[in-house]
Amino acid sequence: MKNWAGNLTFSAKECIEIDSTSELQSIVSKASGIKVLATGHSFNDIADTAQTQISIKNLSNEIEIDATNKVALVPAGMQYADVCRYIEKKGWALFNTASLGEITVAGAVLTGTHGSGSGNPVLSDCVDGIEMVLASGDLYSIAREDSEEFPGFVVSLGALGVFTRLRLKIVESFSIRQFVYENIGIQSIAENFDAVFDKAYSVSYFSNWKKNTTGQIWMKFLDDNNLPQLPTVWLDGNIANAKQHPVKVNDPSPCTDQMGTSGKWLYRLPHFKLDSSPASGDEVQTEYLVDRSHVSEYIAELSNIGDEIADRVYATEIRTIQSDDLWLSGAYGRQTVGFHFTWKKSESLANFLAKIEEILGKHAGRPHWGKLLSTSQEELAGRYPKYSSFEELLKKYDPSKKFRNSFINRYFINY
Numbered sequence: 001m002k003n004w005a006g007n008l009t010f011s012a013k014e015c016i017e018i019d020s021t022s023e024l025q026s027i028v029s030k031a032s033g034i035k036v037l038a039t040g041h042s043f044n045d046i047a048d049t050a051q052t053q054i055s056i057k058n059l060s061n062e063i064e065i066d067a068t069n070k071v072a073l074v075p076a077g078m079q080y081a082d083v084c085r086y087i088e089k090k091g092w093a094l095f096n097t098a099s100l101g102e103i104t105v106a107g108a109v110l111t112g113t114h115g116s117g118s119g120n121p122v123l124s125d126c127v128d129g130i131e132m133v134l135a136s137g138d139l140y141s142i143a144r145e146d147s148e149e150f151p152g153f154v155v156s157l158g159a160l161g162v163f164t165r166l167r168l169k170i171v172e173s174f175s176i177r178q179f180v181y182e183n184i185g186i187q188s189i190a191e192n193f194d195a196v197f198d199k200a201y202s203v204s205y206f207s208n209w210k211k212n213t214t215g216q217i218w219m220k221f222l223d224d225n226n227l228p229q230l231p232t233v234w235l236d237g238n239i240a241n242a243k244q245h246p247v248k249v250n251d252p253s254p255c256t257d258q259m260g261t262s263g264k265w266l267y268r269l270p271h272f273k274l275d276s277s278p279a280s281g282d283e284v285q286t287e288y289l290v291d292r293s294h295v296s297e298y299i300a301e302l303s304n305i306g307d308e309i310a311d312r313v314y315a316t317e318i319r320t321i322q323s324d325d326l327w328l329s330g331a332y333g334r335q336t337v338g339f340h341f342t343w344k345k346s347e348s349l350a351n352f353l354a355k356i357e358e359i360l361g362k363h364a365g366r367p368h369w370g371k372l373l374s375t376s377q378e379e380l381a382g383r384y385p386k387y388s389s390f391e392e393l394l395k396k397y398d399p400s401k402k403f404r405n406s407f408i409n410r411y412f413i414n415y
Helices: 021-030 080-089 105-111 186-191 193-197 292-304 306-310 349-360 377-382 387-397 406-411
Strands: 014-017 034-036 052-055 064-066 071-075 127-133 139-143 162-169 175-184 202-207 215-222 237-239 284-291 313-321 336-343
Touching: 021 052, 021 127, 021 162, 034 162, 071 080, 071 127, 080 105, 105 162, 186 193, 186 202, 186 215, 186 292, 193 202, 284 292, 284 349, 292 306, 292 336, 292 349, 306 313, 336 349, 377 387, 377 406
Parallel strands: 014 052, 034 052
Antiparallel strands: 064 071, 071 162, 127 139, 127 162, 175 215, 175 237, 202 215, 202 313, 284 336, 313 336
């Protein structure tokens, strides 16, 4: 069995679909090694194991909404598309979403996955409480308000236990209008970075970094009385009068509606429609979450190798993320910019990723946990102020090392 991208063959000796919490407790308690596999959208071996691999997609499909406290208790193995549709029907929303509806809530939370928006933190930050099964097979609950360890549990890479339900903060349902500007050069982005990325609720810039070419700004505005009057021409580009795809030559039909047509949050915040599959899987991905205060330097150095990047990518995306306090989040403790690369598969790509690491690893740039990374353990440990604190959680909650795998062994060596 392979992951979604087909670049990794899983090595588990057995794969089990879990149907109940009691079954999960029994299997976890007896296993010598165990990992959860969701939709396989990770591009490295974070979910692999040589022992028992489990799926929790059938564990539950019930969502409980607490309107008084504005939280929703959701199954960890549920896909975002299903969560979003349910809570929208009840008049509620998540503050942000990822680009794809098919990824699971737990998968996104555990790896620090994010959307975009200078005022929007990673998706993990909306987690207010966790229900899980520990290595002993015991049920365990932890909440933000009653544990100093909570920020270490959220983005925890599947290394502390199996999440079963997550309590998510919700807000009243809202609508979004999405506009795209095209023919915008990367230099214009660098010179007007704050003006671009602080202009709307969520902003992304797509390009391929090829010299003397341009890209697209995707802007998602709250549909309220503060919607600005947008100029037809801006930053030497123009507002698009036809639907766009992040890869200019691709069919835009899988993308969410643009050109200012109002729609509910779940139909505009993702770049792609909830039921669409925007790619065949014939790709791999890398992303770095970096200190926003150094963004001009990063853009300048990436521009210097722009043609080399363009030869290897389908598209790249720049996004902004608000800081948070989650120990292994890429946005921990600082306003953050995400540089994302969707690569064409190539045997030589691994060598080129070292160039990306050399640039985006500066100033403690943090690679996305679920994507390809070439950072050494020593370097990675130095980029997270709470790295050693997380290793203490590993010692405390998984003393038998049941949730360890090659990925955890590679990057967390002090327990």
